[in-house]
Amino acid sequence: MTAPLSSPATRLGKLVAAAADRLPLSTQIRRGVVDHPLPNSLERWGKLVGSLAAFLLVVMIATGVILAMHYTPHVDHAFDSVERIMRDVGSGWLVRYLHKNGASLFFAVAYIHVFRCLYLRSYRPPRERMWRLGVILLLLMTATAFMGYVLPWGQMSLWGATVITSAFSAVPVVGERIVAFLWGGYAIGTPTLNRFFVLHFLLPFAIFGVTVAYLGRRRLTKDLFALGIFLVAACVLVFWFPDHLGHPDNYVPADPAVTPPHLMPEWYFLPLYAVLRAIPDKLMGVVAMVGALLVLFAVPRLDRSPEHGGRPRPWFAVAFWLFALDCILLGYIGAKPAEGVWMVAARLATAYYFLHFLVVLPLLTHREPDARGRLPGLAATGLKALTALAAVLAVASPFGGETLREHDWSWRGPFGGYDxxxxxxxxxxxxxxxxxxxxMKRVRFRELAALGYGDEEIAAFAAARFVTDGPDDEGEMFERPGLPSDAFPxxxxxxxxxxxxxxxxxxxxxxxxxxxxxxxxxxxxxxxxxxxxxxxxxxxxxxxxxxxxxxxxxxxxxxxxxxxxxxxxxxxxxxxxxxxxxxxxxxxxxSEPELEARRAMGLRVAAFLLALLAAMYALKRRDRAVAMPKRRVKT
Amino acid sequence: MSEHVEPPTRRDFLFGAIYAAGAGGVLASLLPLADTLAPAADTLALASIEVDLAPILEGQAITVLWRGKAVFVRHRTPAEIAAARETDLAKLRDPQTDADRVLRPEWLVAVGVCTHLGCVPLGQRSGQPRGDHGGWFCPCHGAHYDTSGRVRKGPAPANLAVPPYVFLDDTRIRIG
Missing domain, CATH: 1.10.760.10 (Cytochrome c-like domain)
Structure with a gap:
């Protein structure tokens, strides 16, 4: 993926380099990236994660700009405008599902990167500035994703926004005034929606800027094969499970008089939400939730152990995998009701989260217990397996409720369609x-064509119903027979x-x-x-x-x-x-008229990607065959 | 440090003063920008609403929207009033007598917004959970309120707020 000399891309690269030289950060970054390169395989991993993040950022900005052209930030029209994108705007469902799931993938990539850095302790000098820049990126992403989730104006949008903005009322004395300032009113309303829309549009450009500083002069990955695997996974998510990661309640329009019984955020905020709920005091709950993120800034100070020169640190691995398991557990608890055994579990998991950063990390700093024995190694492997298992279970778990009898629908299965x-x-x-x-105000009679009805039949269905129209020349509303362009009244x-x-x-x-x-x-x-x-x-x-x-x-x-x-x-x-x-x-x-078109397009995209993947695999094998002897000479 | 340090000159002082004044000017010019984000005049002037109490039977409650927020109006039973009156104030997180929270004992009017993080508590309809003290239960983070709308358990720091309201006659109130 390197650009030929003097192409616009190289010129852009020079510009970025010039800008980076003028930033006070640049020396730190250069020291971190250029003078202390990571081992080859890890560097490749880093490039891959960076490339995926950059790719997703471009996708999010492109789809987001298009969505913004169709979206209306007003409490009376926001939900309808999103549904119009889903049903009436050409390929609108694709753009919206890409944007919606793109956010999840973005967080998945970011979290993998954070955990990888924690495992490799990439926050140690001279990289601590890089690490802190990365935490700032994470905070910007969090703010952007939160405000974006409010925009569709479903029940989860409204009440998620209410809970998080109300958290500021925990600030002593001026809390209530801060909240009214954030809302622009006495409750979340059109002023709130409008400013969230503007900020959700604006912040990604800040993310873009920080990303450029963060990735610096690192080039993009050459591992097209890994990139291809990611694309196939994303394709399956977008075309076959576009709503799996979101709660169905967000397809209920926002209602300020009723809170949904099982309020929960998107999966990537569930651990933080569990921390918020774990503490039975309002101010301390909010402090803990914010602290759970901000503690990441302090990690370079908490873990000050020197380089271990590649010596294995089995106890550190045990601590790391315990922590990863704890985070997944927190996410699982965050989706459960705030009562009974779940509250106990939430408190324990929250306590361990902070214990890891504030006690375990500094302790391991001073001495890694001499661990020649196989016990910690075995424990780390076991914990690793357990973490992977917990992650799979958490992703696959449904949103609870009583189990329903599952019927054999014609649209079940990857190739299914409607009967x-x-x-x-x-x-x-x-x-x-x-x-x-x-x-059914979102379904028009004309759409019945998809059921195999002819034009005349559809006109007859419509004419059998009466719809209110007007006002007429006298200013009166009147009833008339329906037309195919009317919705089911x-x-x-x-x-x-x-x-x-x-x-x-x-x-x-x-x-x-x-x-x-x-x-x-x-x-x-x-x-x-x-x-x-x-x-x-x-x-x-x-x-x-x-x-x-x-x-x-x-x-x-x-x-x-x-x-x-x-x-x-x-x-x-x-x-x-x-x-x-x-x-x-x-x-x-x-509710899902686009399902057949979506799967048909999904199959075409998947076929294309698999063909591309085969080519990438061939390329990777060839590259490896070429690279192998070279490396032997070098080392 | 053996290097000679220049004493501050008049020029340095002028520079400092100019920077300080400039920074003050920038901050002052940001204030109106921030002011545009605060609740606007039409929002502040949101009209008051009138509620007809006649159709609400004893033991029933209705929810009305005032300033975009849910307001609970509950016609309390004698048992509920007694429970609210007999509560030991020392047990309350936000001590308030029931008499301070109502104009007439049989009518409780409270903003139906949990003082924790702003959810609407359950307990308005029969069949919904009313918590351990017969009032309301917030499903978001598990706060319990009693029949006077006072917090009894859970993370909420304060009682349900009582909005300003007056009785226009025996069966009508005006909120706001």
Whole structure:
């Protein structure tokens, strides 16, 4: 990846070098990078991580600029504008999923780098300035990611922002005023959203600047093969599991009157969140959370042991892997409810986090116990394996809740798509039953073409419903038959009317219901077929029904689906379970209409990447064959 | 250090004074910029709201939005009032008598924002957890409030705030 001489890239490199010479940091960096190079293999690793970070930064800025062209930072329009990107903007879902998952990958790369530096103790002189610059990068990334997560304006966005900004109210005396200043009001609102949007746009340029200083004159990796493996993994994430790392609640529009029962941040903030919750005092909780990050600045002072000249330090390895395990544990606890055994675990894990930095590291500094025995080596290996296992389990774990029966959906599996006949049956059930109370304001009649309906059929479906339009020339609102460009209307003029007609419980809009529920379509089936008699000693409030799947078990919706309640033209089975599956499939399609296009594009991208990967592997083997004899001469 | 150090001259002093004045000017010019980020006049002037209490039966509660925040209005039962009145103040983290927190004993009006990190506590609807003291329970970080909205357990440092409100007549209040 080196540029030919006198190309623009080299000129840019010269410029950067010139700028670096004028920065007071430059000597430190040069001493760190050039005069004290790392061993060859580690240097290659460092280049790879740096290249990945640089690549992701470019992807994030490119996709972010495009998203900003379509996004509206206003509490009434933010969620809708993001959904418009997902559904109506050409390839908008791809850009948004790249940006959303790119943040996760960025943090994954950064965390791997941080742990690698901690393991190699890359923070020792003369590299301590580099290390501190890296911590500043991490802090900038944290601020940027936090503000970016607020922008989609889902429930998790609003309440995550509320919790973190409210943390400043822990500051004595002026805390409340700081919070009002951050919000620009008495609560998080449009002024907050707008300034977060601007800062989320601005900070990446600061990150870019610090990254240039941080990477300095290090060249990009030549290990295209490793880069290719990363791209394949990213492709699988974006095209097949784009929402796996986010909580479904963020597809529920923000509601300032209701906090989601299981509030949690994105995975990369879960350890910090666990630290915040572990301490039963507000001010100290906030201090601990901030301290957990800031303690990284002090690491070069805490670990002052001299060079060990490559002598193995088995006890240090044991301490390191214990610490890594502790961090993963903290992340796991951060996603659990703040009660009972989890609180105890959170306190222990938090205590160990600080113990590692404040006690273990300085102690190991003074003397590494003489460890010729195999015990620490074995312990380190065991801990390493345990850490890897914990990481895999934590990544694979679902968002909790009761386990639902999993159905054999047509879209299960990497090549699955929707079953158009099933969707048509589901649409029939929705129109004849659900639509009496539930609208779908993000799904337009014209989109039914994806179910195999013709233009005339779609026009007839639309015309069968009435939508409010106007005002007309007299200034009056009027009702007219629907058009294919209209969305599935709600039968109620507004939320208040919907609540009044349903004893206080608003029938939710169904456009995103499947995607916004833990368990997706399985959850929809479980609710529709989950009615029954409440178990003894369970009190159900008047006007509600007992339902095994609904959170809290008291649902305001009466049972709707019975054996034989609908007749399907295609003669498909119409027992209650089959009907529930059909309408759940329809709702799944309504919430993820792009799924088939996404997987089709994913397959093409994966095929391209695998071909590229094969070429990169061939290149790597050739390079190694050439490089091998050379190295033997050198050393 | 054997090197000779020049005594400060008038020129140095002038330079220092100019730098100090310049820095002061820059700081002063940043103040209006920061001021634009504070709550704006229309936000500060947010209208007060009126709440009709008539439909709220004893034991029920409603949530209204005031200044973008949830406000709890709870019609307390005699048992809840008694529990709130009989609490030993010494046991409270933020000691306040129930009488100081209500205008009329049967009506509790409190900002429904947990004083820990700003979540809306549960306990408004029947069936929701109300914590160990029959008031509210915040699901975010586990704070418990009693029937007077006072914090009893968990990380919250203060009681639920009581907004300014007046009774317009027996069944209507104005908040704000």
């Amino acid at each position: 158009a006949a099933q969707l048509r049956r589901g649409h029939q059930v929705y129109s004849q039953s659900c639509a009496a109370c539930h609208g 709600s039968p109620f003029p507004n939320d208040r009317a919907a609540m009044a007609a349903n004893s206080g419980a608003k029938p939710p809009d169904l456009s995103l219901l499947a995607k916004a529920s833990v368990g997706g379509a399985d959850y929809v089936v479980a609710v529709l077929t989950g009615y029954g008699e409440p178990p003894p000693a369970t009190e159900i409030p008047p006007g509600t029904y007992y339902n095994t799947a609904f959170p809290g078990h008291a649902i305001a919706m009466a049972p709707q689906i019975f054996d034989g309640a609908f007749e399907f033209a295609d003669g498909a089975p119409n027992d209650a379970a089959a009907i529930a599956r059909d309408v759940a499939a329809f709702l799944q399609w309504a």
